[in-house]
Amino acid sequence: MGKKAVLIGCNYTGTKAELKGCVNDVKRMHRCLIDRYGFSEGDIKILVDANESYTQPTGVNIRKALADLISSAESGDILFVHYSGHGTRLPAETGEDDDTGYDECIVPCDMNLITDDDFRELVDKVPQGCTLTIVSDSCHSGGLIDEAKEQIGESYEDCENGDDTTEPGFVGNIIQKTGDALKSAFSRDDVGDQVEGTTTENRSLPLDTLVEILKQKTGNNDITVGNVRPTLFDLFGEDSSPKVKKFMKVLFDSFKSIGGGGGGDADANAGGDATASGDGGNGGGFMGMMGGLAQQFLKQKLETNADYGKPALETEVGGKEDAYAGSKKKRLPENGILISGCQTDQTSADATKCEKSYGALSHTIQTIVEELDGKGISNREIVEKARDMLKTQGFKQQPGLYCEDKYADAPFIC
Numbered sequence: 001m002g003k004k005a006v007l008i009g010c011n012y013t014g015t016k017a018e019l020k021g022c023v024n025d026v027k028r029m030h031r032c033l034i035d036r037y038g039f040s041e042g043d044i045k046i047l048v049d050a051n052e053s054y055t056q057p058t059g060v061n062i063r064k065a066l067a068d069l070i071s072s073a074e075s076g077d078i079l080f081v082h083y084s085g086h087g088t089r090l091p092a093e094t095g096e097d098d099d100t101g102y103d104e105c106i107v108p109c110d111m112n113l114i115t116d117d118d119f120r121e122l123v124d125k126v127p128q129g130c131t132l133t134i135v136s137d138s139c140h141s142g143g144l145i146d147e148a149k150e151q152i153g154e155s156y157e158d159c160e161n162g163d164d165t166t167e168p169g170f171v172g173n174i175i176q177k178t179g180d181a182l183k184s185a186f187s188r189d190d191v192g193d194q195v196e197g198t199t200t201e202n203r204s205l206p207l208d209t210l211v212e213i214l215k216q217k218t219g220n221n222d223i224t225v226g227n228v229r230p231t232l233f234d235l236f237g238e239d240s241s242p243k244v245k246k247f248m249k250v251l252f253d254s255f256k257s258i259g260g261g262g263g264g265d266a267d268a269n270a271g272g273d274a275t276a277s278g279d280g281g282n283g284g285g286f287m288g289m290m291g292g293l294a295q296q297f298l299k300q301k302l303e304t305n306a307d308y309g310k311p312a313l314e315t316e317v318g319g320k321e322d323a324y325a326g327s328k329k330k331r332l333p334e335n336g337i338l339i340s341g342c343q344t345d346q347t348s349a350d351a352t353k354c355e356k357s358y359g360a361l362s363h364t365i366q367t368i369v370e371e372l373d374g375k376g377i378s379n380r381e382i383v384e385k386a387r388d389m390l391k392t393q394g395f396k397q398q399p400g401l402y403c404e405d406k407y408a409d410a411p412f413i414c
Contacts, residue, residue: 002077003039003414006065008057009048010085010109016209017107019201019350021357022084023050025137028358028366029082036369037413039080045069049109057085059112060239066122075129078414084359086205087138087348088113092325093229093247101326103243104344106138107205111213112236115243123336133337133379133413137359139204139347151408152383153400154343195351195394202347203359230298238311247323248312254320255298337407339365339383342397349395361399364389378409 009026012018026048033039045065047057055061066081073079086107092099105113119134126132207225214223214231223231233240233248301308317323341348341361349360364386368377377385383401390397401408 002043002074003033003037003080004043004069004072004077005033005039005080005082006045006069007047008062008065008081008083008085009050010057010107011049012086012107012109013049015213017086017205017213019085019203020352021350021359021362022137022203023048024357025084025359025362026082029135029362032366032369033080033413056110057108058110059108059114059236059241062106062108062114063118063241070122070125070127070132073127073130075127077127077130079126079130079132080413081132081134082137082362083134084137084203084362085109086203087136088205088207088210090115090207090228090325091225093226094250094320094323096320096324099324101324103325106136107210110236111210111217111232112239113232113241113244115241117243118241121242126335128335131335131337131407131410133339135339135361135365137203137341137348137361139202139342149402149404151380151401151403151405152387153340153402154398195349198351198353198393200349200351200360203341203350204347233312234301240311242315245312245315246317248309249315249317250320250323251298252302252309252312255302334404337379337403338401339379340400340402343400346397348397360390360393360395360397361386376411379403379412380408382412 007026007029009022009024011020011022026046030044030046033044034041045055045068047055047061047065049056055065069079069081083106088105088107090103090105090113092101103113103115103117105115107113123132207228211223211225211228214228214235215221218231218235220231229244229247230251232244236244339361341359351358351360351363365382367389368382368385379401383399386399390399
């Protein structure tokens with residue numbers, strides 16, 4: 001039985017997204033895994049943006065580290081991932097009437113977002129007999145593994161009371177109007193929780209801040225909330241999120257279907273279902289939501305660079321719904337365990353006390369493990385204790401546990 005881990009910490013130093021405690025969270029978890037859980041130094045991959053001597057937690061580096069972790073796993077292995085950094089919610093951009101959800105994302109140091117769908121695809125590849133535990137000390141982290149069963153969390157209770165539109169016991173596919181998603185994505189309490197003796201920020205990256213950073217990175221002042229995904233593809237290309245490439249695949253095919261030209265040899269209708277309405281972008285759907293300048297930009301890119309759309313056009317897409325925000329899968333992930341820093345609509349705290357900075361969830365988990373002094377604790381127990389401890393300290397966030405029933409009372413990590 002092997003024990004392998006990937007630890008990710010993003011402080012975003014020098015940017016408007018700067019945090020203080022994420023790298024410290026990783027360093028502390030690194031020692032904890034070795035000293036208390038028997039992990040070997042060589043089996044722990046660390047990605048932090050503390051300095052250039054470490055592997056940087058860029059989008060492509062994080063996805064590669066996670067893919068390597070899973071591809072190297074064998075039955076019986078224990079896999080562990082800890083992420084400390086910003087989370088964000090990316091609302092729908094297609095313009096389709098039935099695309100009303102949002103993608104929950106983690107935010108790598110280069111802003112190359114990784115979506116909940118991307119995480120779910122990774123979890124689905126975990127070999128039978130393995131478990132993958134993800135601790136996400138970030139905002140909006142309750143849906144990071146799409147459609148994982150909720151063991152501890154408020155959306156399950158809401159469903160029981162008939163106050164939610166999701167199936168009981170599921171998160172990550174909450175149906176909202178685009179306007180609601182935008183409102184939630186922009187909301188942020190800039191001063192964080194009011195905790196005596198502690199300075200706090202939250203680990204939520206507002207969309208307006210994301211857009212501003214992308215403008216700085218690209219020099220393009222035409223970026224808006226409605227074209228973040230095309231911007232990410234334009235900036236990162238082959239290295240962009242698989243979900244972003246699916247979005248662009250359907251967008252390119254829709255563009256081609258109304259005579260936009262370019263785009264290689266892709267079928268005009270992704271999965272036979274990605275037609276655009278209207279003429280020249282004046283109708284609805286994918287083309288209707290794009291302004292004339294945006295369409296001209298896309299046309300120019302395709303005409304001047306034959307390979308521009310290649311990373312997207314080579315991506316497998318079953319239909320236009322694959323580009324929609326939110327998950328459309330129907331079955332539970334079998335091997336994934338998620339401990340979230342908060343609920344999907346909450347923020348996680350980045351705290352500083354006595355000149356020491358840390359994530360509130362990460363610090364609480366470490367405190368609980370140290371108090372146990374080597375004694376075991378279940379996933380359910382550590383989340384319940386963390387909730388009680390955070391509430392006592394004055395933090396508003398409520399950690400969650402998402403996994404199949406058989407893992408709820410299984411030992412934390414091992």
